[in-house]
Amino acid sequence: MNQEDIIDLGRLLSIIVDKKKVVISIIAVCTAIAAAVSCTLPKEYISQTTVQVMGIDMVISGKTTDSNIVSDMELLRSNEVLNPVWEQVFCDLEPENRPGIESFAKNYISVTNVKGTQLIKISAKGRTPQEAQYIAENVAQNFMELKNKAVEENKAMIGSVFDEKIQFAVKEADNATATLEKYVAEHGHSADTLEYKRLSREVDAKNVAYEALVVQAEKAKIQQSGNFIQVMDPANMPDENNPSGPKKKLLVAIGFVIGCLISLGYGLVLYKKKA
Template sequence: MDGQDTIDLKAIKEIVIKYKKKLITIVVSCTLLAMSIAFMLPKSYESATLLRAKSPKQNGGISIQAASALAMLGAGSISTPTQAYIELMKSRSVLEPIIAGLDLPDEKKVKMDAEGFAKSSLKIQNTKNTDLIEVTAIGRTPEEAQAISKDVVINFQRLLTKLNQSEQSLMIQFLNTRIIETKKDMEQAEQNLEKFRQQEKIYIPDEQAKAIIQKVVEFDKKIAELQVQNDTNQAKLQGVNAQLNKQNVAISRYNIADNPGIQEIRSNIIQKQMSLIEMQQRYTDKHPNVVLLQSELNELNAKLSQEVKNSIQSGANTLNPIHGGLLKEKVETETELLVGQAAFDTAKRLQAENEKEISKLSAGSITYIGLERQVRITQEVYGVLVKNYEQTRIQEAMESMDIQIVDEADLPKRPSGPRKLLITAIGGVLGVMLSFMYVMVLYNRESKRNGMIM
């Protein structure tokens, strides 16, 4: 029994000496075979492009549309822009046009898919704790490797632009429609005022009317601005809800807005906003009380954002980061709508008090003020809409430039593979392992033979 559990090194040594020519032949044969294979394998070349991935949002998150696209790809654990970008670079939208352009027979192209191509021809790496992404492409020629590396970046930038534009499309469509309608109303209001001026020969109102116009118009501007902002937030909320519905997120399971802490902060924000509207009627924006109140509002908004984030992380921990981000956007937009509506109602109430002074004027002045207000209101609404439209378009363009090319794809001068020395060394190691196995087979055979003799 003990003999079976031990190895006789002396016997092993005798076998090695006896069959050394065969053993050397095995090692040399495996090494030469590996060397031959290494020289027979086709050459491959690597071309690398270095990118810098800027965060599309100030808070470091990824855009809603891009996040949604990743979620539908099954990338539930993605939470940073660089991770999202790497996954998008491996998508069919980016790689299929590259595969179609390869100089290969059609039957081979049909068998290739984006996933397989990414594994065999791409190495995409993100340096830890940085926003740098290295896209390394492997090709059969230097030109092919360089072309693949370039095309991955070009196709990805096109995809990113498309996704960002799609994210903004609902907002752009809403604002564009409102701008056209408001421009018509503004032109009509201007025509009505000019017609009244010519008929009544009133070109400059009296001082009392001018003072009232100035006071009332300021509130008209504020009301118009609040109305546009509320409508814009409503369109934004529709977009967020649409993305959640696309991904079949059970929103009712995550009633984040019902969180007592969030409700309390919301109430405080609404009260502060109403106080701010009333205070702005009496003071300028630079008045210490107005500045202090605005500062308190900013702190409350920041606190709300953090509370929503904490609620998502604790109470809805089954959500992936993308769904959590959408829910955070939903709650914050709903809060902006509630605050905006409260501010709008307050401004309307204060405006009604101001309008009582108009009744003291003459009939001509009252008509003039009404027409003048209509012109000012439509002009203000038009101005706010155009401003929001331009900001949205600028944001769209900025988000389409989230990727900066640090180093262009290089044209490799030397092949990166096959690694002949490594393959040859592996062949030699394999030969040694086969030789050892052969020695053990011989040893076992000799042991059995000696056992039978005994």
């Protein structure tokens, strides 16, 4: 390292002190600009609501599972849930001045999971307390309606599948019984013959398969009816006198730090000139 590359901190500090009026002016201007910007930025308010998605397994055992929580959170951020809210919230703005749906999802909506639970917290940002509450409330409502619709469709699909399987099982059992009855009619009650025993076992197997399907279908109905969503914490109305943003103190602090950095740079420039 060259000797001239080494900075004498004492000398640098002396230069800054000598130019303290300029340094203080730079810091004051940067801080004032930051304060002015913080005052011109629009106010922001945040409303929160919490929903719980439960399944029959949780109702019975009390245990939580996160198997579907990720997909539920993605559903909450989907256009299908957000679009109706987005259209209503920004209807007062010209189309070219409205944020896009992607920007709305990213900057106005926050969706988080309370770890180890089936609770999903929705935080909504708005330009007014009423708007923030409206967004949180309606995003939760749209999500619940969409989720319940999906549950009903899934229930109908599962019911249809089991109905087809049960009808087939009934047909198989009836055919096996008819075959056995035909054999008995032709050969009498020859219970000791191998063919009679085989046909009897087939009838029993078909009946067992049918009964098992009926049990499975009933269990599936119980599981589907046990899925439900409820609002744990309704969307709150933020205090109009206590906005969540802009963070004025933080912005002023950032302006002060920037002023200090510019002043340091100014001091370094003077230091190099006098070197």
